[in-house]
Amino acid sequence: MDEFQEILQDFLVESFELVEKLDEDLVLLESDPEDLELLNGIFRVAHTVKGASSFLNFDVLTHLTHHMEDVLNKARHGELIITPDIMDVVLQSIDLMKSLLNTIRDTSSDAGIDVSECVSRLDKVSGGDGAVPVVEATPVVEEAPAVVEETPDNDDEEEMDYDSMDADEVEAEIERLLQQRQNEDKAKRAAKIAAGEAVPEAPPAPDEEEPAAAAAPTPAPAPVAPAPVTPKPAPEAKPKAEPAGEAKAAAPAKKAPAAVEQTIRVDVKRLDHLMNLIGELVLAKNRLIKINDDVEERYEGEEFLEELNQVVSIVSLVTTDLQIAVMKTRMLPIGKVFNKFPRMIRDLTRELNKKIELEISGEDTELDKSIVEEIGDPLVHIIRNSCDHGIEQPEDRVAKGKTESGTIKLKAYNEGNAIVIQIDDDGKGLDADMLKNKSLEKGIITEKEADNMSDKEAFTLIFKPGFSTAATVTNVSGRGVGMDVVKTNIEKLNGIIDIDSEVGVGTSMKLKIPLTLAIIQALLVGVQEEYYAIPLASVLETVRISNDEIYTVENRSVMRLREEVLSLVHIGDIFEVDRILDGSEYAYVVVLGLGAQKLGLIVDSLVGQEEIVIKSMGDYLKGIEGVAGATIRGDGGVTLIVDVVALMQMAKGVKASASSQNNAVAQISHEKSKASDYKIMIVDDSKTDRMIMRKALEPLGVSLIEASDGQEALNILKSGEHNFDAMLVDIEMPRMDGYSLATEIKKYNKYKNLPLIAVTSRTGKSDRMRGVESGMVEYITKPYSADYLSSVVQRNVNFKSEFL
Amino acid sequence: MSDKLKQIINKQSEQKDVGLDQSEDIVQLVGFIIGEEEYAVPILTIQEIIKPINWTRVPQTPPYVRGVFNLRGSVIPLIDLRIKFGLGAKNHNDETRFFVLKQGDEVAGFVIDRLTMALRIKKSDIGPPPDTLISDDSMIEGVGKQDGRILTILKVNKLLARDF
Numbered sequence: 006m007d008e009f010q011e012i013l014q015d016f017l018v019e020s021f022e023l024v025e026k027l028d029e030d031l032v033l034l035e036s037d038p039e040d041l042e043l044l045n046g047i048f049r050v051a052h053t054v055k056g057a058s059s060f061l062n063f064d065v066l067t068h069l070t071h072h073m074e075d076v077l078n079k080a081r082h083g084e085l086i087i088t089p090d091i092m093d094v095v096l097q098s099i100d101l102m103k104s105l106l107n108t109i110r111d112t113s114s115d116a117g118i119d120v121s122e123c124v125s126r127l128d129k130v131s132g133g134d135g136a137v138p139v140v141e142a143t144p145v146v147e148e149a150p151a152v153v154e155e156t157p158d159n160d161d162e163e164e165m166d167y168d169s170m171d172a173d174e175v176e177a178e179i180e181r182l183l184q185q186r187q188n189e190d191k192a193k194r195a196a197k198i199a200a201g202e203a204v205p206e207a208p209p210a211p212d213e214e215e216p217a218a219a220a221a222p223t224p225a226p227a228p229v230a231p232a233p234v235t236p237k238p239a240p241e242a243k244p245k246a247e248p249a250g251e252a253k254a255a256a257p258a259k260k261a262p263a264a265v266e267q268t269i270r271v272d273v274k275r276l277d278h279l280m281n282l283i284g285e286l287v288l289a290k291n292r293l294i295k296i297n298d299d300v301e302e303r304y305e306g307e308e309f310l311e312e313l314n315q316v317v318s319i320v321s322l323v324t325t326d327l328q329i330a331v332m333k334t335r336m337l338p339i340g341k342v343f344n345k346f347p348r349m350i351r352d353l354t355r356e357l358n359k360k361i362e363l364e365i366s367g368e369d370t371e372l373d374k375s376i377v378e379e380i381g382d383p384l385v386h387i388i389r390n391s392c393d394h395g396i397e398q399p400e401d402r403v404a405k406g407k408t409e410s411g412t413i414k415l416k417a418y419n420e421g422n423a424i425v426i427q428i429d430d431d432g433k434g435l436d437a438d439m440l441k442n443k444s445l446e447k448g449i450i451t452e453k454e455a456d457n458m459s460d461k462e463a464f465t466l467i468f469k470p471g472f473s474t475a476a477t478v479t480n481v482s483g484r485g486v487g488m489d490v491v492k493t494n495i496e497k498l499n500g501i502i503d504i505d506s507e508v509g510v511g512t513s514m515k516l517k518i519p520l521t522l523a524i525i526q527a528l529l530v531g532v533q534e535e536y537y538a539i540p541l542a543s544v545l546e547t548v549r550i551s552n553d554e555i556y557t558v559e560n561r562s563v564m565r566l567r568e569e570v571l572s573l574v575h576i577g578d579i580f581e582v583d584r585i586l587d588g589s590e591y592a593y594v595v596v597l598g599l600g601a602q603k604l605g606l607i608v609d610s611l612v613g614q615e616e617i618v619i620k621s622m623g624d625y626l627k628g629i630e631g632v633a634g635a636t637i638r639g640d641g642g643v644t645l646i647v648d649v650v651a652l653m654q655m656a657k658g659v660k661a662s663a664s665s666q667n668n669a670v671a672q673i674s675h676e677k678s679k680a681s682d683y684k685i686m687i688v689d690d691s692k693t694d695r696m697i698m699r700k701a702l703e704p705l706g707v708s709l710i711e712a713s714d715g716q717e718a719l720n721i722l723k724s725g726e727h728n729f730d731a732m733l734v735d736i737e738m739p740r741m742d743g744y745s746l747a748t749e750i751k752k753y754n755k756y757k758n759l760p761l762i763a764v765t766s767r768t769g770k771s772d773r774m775r776g777v778e779s780g781m782v783e784y785i786t787k788p789y790s791a792d793y794l795s796s797v798v799q800r801n802v803n804f805k806s807e808f809l
Numbered sequence: 810m811s812d813k814l815k816q817i818i819n820k821q822s823e824q825k826d827v828g829l830d831q832s833e834d835i836v837q838l839v840g841f842i843i844g845e846e847e848y849a850v851p852i853l854t855i856q857e858i859i860k861p862i863n864w865t866r867v868p869q870t871p872p873y874v875r876g877v878f879n880l881r882g883s884v885i886p887l888i889d890l891r892i893k894f895g896l897g898a899k900n901h902n903d904e905t906r907f908f909v910l911k912q913g914d915e916v917a918g919f920v921i922d923r924l925t926m927a928l929r930i931k932k933s934d935i936g937p938p939p940d941t942l943i944s945d946d947s948m949i950e951g952v953g954k955q956d957g958r959i960l961t962i963l964k965v966n967k968l969l970a971r972d973f
Contacts, residue, residue: 285882535866580868622867622877625886625917625971629869635877635884643865643877643884 016057017110018270023050024103025344031095032347038080038087048077054102063115066105072127073098079131089355094126096348273374276335280524283328284618287524288637290324291615293317295639328524337377339417339426340368345381346388346415353392360399360410361392367417372424376498376518380426383494386487387428387514388413390467395432395512405509407431423542426516435506437463447471459569464504465601468492492601496650499525499542502601517542525619527636527646529612530595532576533583536644538617538636539606543649545598547611549591564594564605571596573605574656579631599649604656615639619646631655680706683802684727687711688718688746689735689764694787698733698764701791702798715741719749722756729759730802733794734781736765736772747779760801764789834932838953840925840960841908844896847925847960849953854965856911858924861901871973872898878918880909888968889920915969930955935962 030047034040055070076095079085087095101123105115297317301310343365350363372380396402396411403409414429437460444450444466450458466472470489495502500518519525519542527538528547548566555562555573562573573594576582594605617636621627633648685707689695695711702709710727712718715738721727732750736743743763750756762783763776776784783797798804838849839858864878864887873892877884887907892898904923909916930953938949938961948967953960 288882582868620884622884623886623917624915625969626867626870626874626877627971629867631869632867635865637879637882637884641879642863643879645865645867645877 013061013109013113016061017106020054020057020106023054024099024106026050027099028096028348029344031092031099032351034087035089035092035351041081044077044081048074048081051077058115063105063109065115065118065120066102066109069098069101069105069120069124072124072131073102075131076127085131091130093355094123094130096352098123098127271334276331276374279331280335283324283331284524284620286324287328287616287618290321291639292641294321332373332524333371335374336371337374338368339370339372339377339380339424340365342377342381342384343368343415343417346384349385349388350392350413353389357392358398359392359396361396362410362412364412364414365416366414370417370419370424372518379494379498380516380518383491383516384415384426384428386491388415390487391428391430391432391512395430395434397433420517423517423519426518427513428516429511429513431511434508434510434512435464435467435504436508440464440466444469444472461504461601464506465502467504468502468601496599499540499599499649501543501598504601525617527615527617528595529615529644530576530593530606530608531610531612532580532608535580535582536612536638537576537580537608538615538644538646539595539597540633540646540649541614543597543599545596545603548594548596550594551591555592562607566596566605569603571603571605572656573607575607577609579652579655597649597653599653602653604653606652617644617646680804681708683707683804684729685709685798685802686718686721686727686729686732688713688715688732688738688743690714690738691735694735694764697791698794701794705795705799705804707798707802707804714738715743715746715749718746722750731760731762731798733762733764733798736763736767736776743781744775744779747776747781751780762797762801764794835929836932836935836953837927837929838960838962839927841906841921842923842925843890843894843921847958848921849928849960849962850908850910850965850968851962852927854910854912856909856916859907859909859918861905861907861920874973875920878907880918883916885909885916885918887918887920891920891922910965910969912965912969917969919968928955930960 027047027050030043030050034043034047037043051070051074055067055074058066058070073095076085076091080087080091085091098120101118101120105118105120108118109115294317297313300313304310346365347363350361353359354361391413396413397405397407399409402411412431414427416427416429418425418427437458440463441450441455441458445452445455449466449469449472468488468491472488492502495516495518498518500516503515503517504512505515506512519540526541528541528544529536529538531537550564554564556564558570563570564573565571571594592607593609593611594607595611597604597606615638617638619634620636622629622632622635626632631648631651633646633651635643635645638644683705685702687695687698687709688711689698690713692713695713699709699711710721710729712721715734717740718732718734719741722729734743734746738746741749743765747761747763750759750761760783761781762785763781764785764787765772766787768786773784782801785794785797837852839852839855840847840849842848859880862878864876866876867874867886870876873889875887875889878887879885889898899922901920906921906924908919908921910919934955935951935953937951938947939952946967948964950962950964953962
């Protein structure tokens with residue numbers, strides 16, 4: 006039973022591959038019905054599937070493919086011209102074949118799908134076309150009704166099949182198949198022996214069938230007896246049918262056997278495991294680099310450093326190469342996804358009565374398997390959308406002076422660390438105003454939002470769930486679901502969508518997707534004492550802005566970024582960081598782009614770019630909003646990875662908080678309504694000096710608090726009872742002098758920007774230097790005039806002149 | 810040499826047998842202190858016990874989830890049992906330990922105040938939790954008595970279950 010399962014698995018994998026190819030070839034064939042080579046190829050594919058399924062007793066599938074074969078065989082012999090109608094029937098039968106294969110995969114049996122309708126249509130095509138000159142008398146017409154009864158005997162099937170060919174061909178086909186199987190089997194056995202018992206390599210099989218040898222993993226040693234194979238080649242040979250199929254395709258076409266690609270199938274799990282191991286290695290490498298840096302610093306100039314440096318750089322180089330190599334093994338050409346579109350477009354054009362041509366380029370561009378699997382659905386929706394809403398009816402196109410048939414261009418290319426898939430159509434384009442009106446109607450946006458929307462933002466409306474411009478729901482689209490799926494899926498892949506459109510000219514959609522998901526480039530940012538990693542794929546740019554550039558619009562912080570208005574949110578508000586606001590003059594803004602939305606994330610510091618490995622945080626902490634996972638940094642610490650998708654959502658929620666952040670700024674910088682709101686501490690051990698200062702400042706009407714030495718001043722500050730705007734500090738004091746006080750104060754983030762003004766009789770240059778070093782902003786030497794002191798204080802606390 | 814080895818192996822297997830015989834009515838636990846009380850968990854659920862290391866805070870979690878830490882390449886949640894048991898946080902000291910518990914695929918680290926000892930306790934000495942505390946949500950597996958001490962035996966699966 007196990008053996009059967011194994012064979013079945015191989016059969017399924019192979020058949021799915023073949024069917025996919027069939028789809029593609031048939032569409033090609035339709036545009037060039039005369040291409041005999043192509044036709045032969047298609048026939049052989051159908052034949053292979055039929056043969057394999059009959060061996061495995063999938064009667065329904067055999068039955069269906071058999072009739073397909075009839076039609077194709079006739080076409081091959083020029084007895085039948087492939088018209089679009091015939092093609093429809095053939096394509097329909099391929100669809101049936103696919104669903105049969107799916108059923109087999111799920112249930113190990115092909116029961117439950119009715120093929121008789123399709124079979125009779127096929128028969129009609131192959132038999133009913135009596136008008137077509139029949140060169141050789143083929144008994145198809147008579148036979149067809151007989152086989153409509155299901156559960157035909159296998160052997161009969163085989164015979165009937167070959168009956169439909171001419172005698173020579175049958176001979177040749179049988180001959181070839183047999184040879185193929187024998188060779189395959191020999192090769193397989195040989196490989197087993199070679200692997201298991203290390204039998205010395207014998208000269209390659211003196212067989213006339215070269216392609217078989219080429220397809221086999223090792224040269225087939227001749228001495229292995231082919232005899233036992235022949236009696237029952239069926240169960241053993243069939244799993245290898247794929248190379249056989251390839252070989253068959255190659256042989257008659259007289260193609261060089263060397264062209265057959267040498268590949269092996271590997272379980273994806275093994276590759277995943279390999280990727281995990283590489284991940285560990287990358288982390289270790291990061292750590293090594295960090296240690297190397299530390300060592301370098303400590304033992305500068307030592308000789309062994311040179312050597313260490315070399316080793317570290319080799320290790321890091323090889324690790325990077327290794328990572329790329331393993332990543333490549335997981336890469337698939339995007340053509341795997343693209344090749345189902347010609348068929349789709351064909352079906353759509355017939356359904357919608359439009360003329361559409363599909364141009365595909367860059368199908369060799371490769372990307373990670375997991376992404377290839379995810380990208381299919383969004384592309385289907387986008388292309389359907391282009392066909393249905395983008396491309397106009399032929400007569401409309403002609404009226405507009407365009408060519409009758411529309412063109413959809415599907416293009417893939419690499420751009421840096423990402424792959425770009427571009428879908429262009431030359432249809433009617435998106436009308437921003439119309440989109441806005443529709444959205445208003447459906448209540449997706451408010452009037453105010455609509456007014457503030459740029460054209461580009463309006464284009465993104467098509468991604469809103471429930472949005473549809475179609476007046477009626479058609480088979481193809483109009484439910485307002487598809488584009489929402491596109492957005493969700495692309496965002497899941499950390500991708501970005503960019504739409505460009507011009508009314509009457511066409512629409513261009515760009516999907517920018519990172520190459521892989523397991524190891525990513527990230528931007529490390531700091532907020533207070535914490536660090537977070539933001540996937541670089543979602544980072545558009547970083548900018549440093551001064552706080553004046555942050556505006557508040559409707560309770561949201563925003564900034565102007567060139568021509569756009571960008572919403573801002575502080576990372577601390579999202580991740581509940583206790584923010585002892587330092588109110589520095591500048592803010593770093595990381596501009597995040599996701600799908601078509603943008604957001605500015607304010608951070609305290611930008612640390613740099615690093616390669617990180619995504620690790621899950623286990624079930625216990627799964628699904629924490631805003632956190633996509635964690636990574637281990639070079640120093641062994643854990644850094645959380647920002648989930649940009651969730652963050653964008655959360656940013657909407659912190660609307661109020663974004664403004665409260667502004668309030669916080671206001672509070673800390675003390676929005677003053679009267680002069681006495683300003684609080685200034687005077688620190689001096691001499692009562693007289695304190696008095697002089699008090700006298701100088703009292704006319705301003707500010708609140709003054711006195712401390713007689715550094716320690717006392719620090720205690721007052723720590724108590725948090727008062728929020729000081731500035732401190733006047735004497736240098737020479739008992740217990741704690743002015744310098745130490747300043748140094749202590751600057752240790753607190755909260756007071757980093759509290760202006761400290763030294764008031765002292767020390768006038769030496771070195772004293773001034775020390776003052777600056779300890780964090781004093783001004784240095785006033787005694788004696789001073791009251792006005793001077795007052796003006797210095799006013800300047801440092803931004804005293805509002807209207808209070809004077 | 811091989812004789813000696815055999816002897817040792819035999820001896821060990823004998824011991825093992827003895828151990829197995831007893832395992833039916835003996836439970837091996839590791840005791841630890843949180844606040845004033847002594848608690849215990851089955852020894853086999855403990856992956857390791859380590860001294861406190863740095864951890865990273867995780868936002869959007871209850872206060873008793875301290876964050877995550879790096880245990881030889883794995884990212885593991887850190888849960889403070891003091892806070893979870895409503896005792897308020899305490900600074901870590903020389904006796905503080907991280908208990909790494911594992912059951913199935915679930916792994917988590919727990920902050921405890923102090924380790925006491927590994928102990929063997931007869932099953933018959935373990936009583937059910939007080940009636941007032943019996944419920945499906947209870948984290949208490951039972952109450953063990955030994956030499957006048959009372960140990961609260963905790964349910965590891967409940968400790969490892971996310972409850973927020």
